Structures are given as C-alpha cells and as structure tokens.
Amino acid sequence: MKTIGILGGMSAASTQVYYRELCALTQAKLGGLHSPELLIRSLDFAPIADLQAQGDWAAAGRILNTEALKLQDAGAEVLILATNTMHKLADEMLADVSIPFVHIADATAQAIAAQGLSSPGLMPTKFTMEQSFYTDRLRAAGLTPIIPNDSDRAETHDIIYNELCKAVLRPESEAAYVAIAERLAEQGADSLILGCTEVGLLLNESNVKVPVFDTTLIHCRAALDLALD
Numbered sequence: 001m002k003t004i005g006i007l008g009g010m011s012a013a014s015t016q017v018y019y020r021e022l023c024a025l026t027q028a029k030l031g032g033l034h035s036p037e038l039l040i041r042s043l044d045f046a047p048i049a050d051l052q053a054q055g056d057w058a059a060a061g062r063i064l065n066t067e068a069l070k071l072q073d074a075g076a077e078v079l080i081l082a083t084n085t086m087h088k089l090a091d092e093m094l095a096d097v098s099i100p101f102v103h104i105a106d107a108t109a110q111a112i113a114a115q116g117l118s119s120p121g122l123m124p125t126k127f128t129m130e131q132s133f134y135t136d137r138l139r140a141a142g143l144t145p146i147i148p149n150d151s152d153r154a155e156t157h158d159i160i161y162n163e164l165c166k167a168v169l170r171p172e173s174e175a176a177y178v179a180i181a182e183r184l185a186e187q188g189a190d191s192l193i194l195g196c197t198e199v200g201l202l203l204n205e206s207n208v209k210v211p212v213f214d215t216t217l218i219h220c221r222a223a224l225d226l227a228l229d
Helices: 012-030 045-056 058-074 084-092 104-114 126-130 131-142 150-162 171-186 215-228
Strands: 004-008 039-041 079-080 120-121 191-192 210-213
Touching: 004 012, 004 058, 004 215, 012 039, 012 215, 039 058, 045 058, 058 079, 058 150, 079 084, 079 215, 084 126, 084 131, 084 171, 104 131, 104 210, 104 215, 120 131, 120 171, 126 150, 150 171, 171 191, 191 215, 210 215
Parallel strands: 004 039, 004 079, 120 191, 191 210
Antiparallel strands: none
C-alpha cells in the first residue's frame, strides 16, 4: 500500500471526513485490522481564507507548494488536496512535485460519466462556480455543468464559509440547499455534484432527487485505488 499524503485543513471539517472515509474504505477492501498509510498536513484555514477573499491566489499557491513538497519529502507516494476550491492552484502546488496527484474534478467527472450522466448541477464555493478552473475540466470530460443563479450562488457560498467550515449544521440551511438542488434539477441537471468538500454535511441521496456525487467520497476512493494499485 502506498502512503497517501493529504494536504488539508481547508477546512478542518472536511479533512476529518477524508480521514474517516479512507479508514472505512481500506477496512472494507482489505478487511482484518487494515487501515490506510497516511500523512496529513492540516493547515490553519483562516489565513488561506483571507488570501482567497483578497484575491491573492499567488501567495496561496506558494503556501500549497511548500506544504506539498513537505509531504513528498516526508514519504508520501500519492498526493491529494482535500478541498475543491484550492484545486484552482493545482498547477502552482505541483511545481517540483514528482509523486502522482489525484485531481478531484477529474475523479468526479469520471464517476459521473461512468453512470451515463452528462449534465450535473454544481454546488461549490463561488470561486469554483464563477471561475473556469473546475468547470473546464468537467467540460473536457464531455459534461455540461449547470451552475446556480446569482442569489443561489451567494447563499451556497455563505453557508459554506459561515456555517459548514465551522461544523455548524442548521436545518434551515439544509432546507435552503435542498431547494437550490431542486432548482438545478428544474434547469435540467440530471445529477448533482457536491462541489465543496463540506456540502456533503447537508446534502446526500436521501434529500436530493437526482443522483448525488459527493466529491469528498469520490476523491477518497480514487486516491485509495491508486495507493493499492
């Protein structure tokens, strides 16, 4: 089993899900007392969020690159970035990194296409919805992503940063997310991408009418498959 390096903390809430899911998947695949070989570098999200808000992506990219190299030097053999939004900086992060990297958007696109679906609704942060670094990769895989309207984008983003990243779960926010998902389905979405690693804290197959693709869970499966290959 190869050692998976997880660059996380963005936010800590979702990084906890990565750890739990990778442990559960490994035990299910290998049985017995097996657990994954992991190295986790969990960053303080507050400075990263400040750089996002300021639009200083160059500084954020330098931080990710420094930490990815630390994981590689520490012995990681597979690298994952435990956040959708910061994949905007995947190229910057991977400078001088030689170990395999599992891109969350590519893994998600493959999972959707494998189900014969093509028009996923997308619910991530405003950065991921309004910039092309993520949707371009979905389109390159033959998908046609459907993005929420302006007000729904704002509400989706606000709930992520003001609640989910702080592990605050409110029934009112779940209802708001369910309503946004329903509007995406009315626009023609044949599936739904939980496009921020925290969105799965509120939405899942039990409260969404179309097939749900939780990027965190998909990412974990893809990383473990590579680690066990």
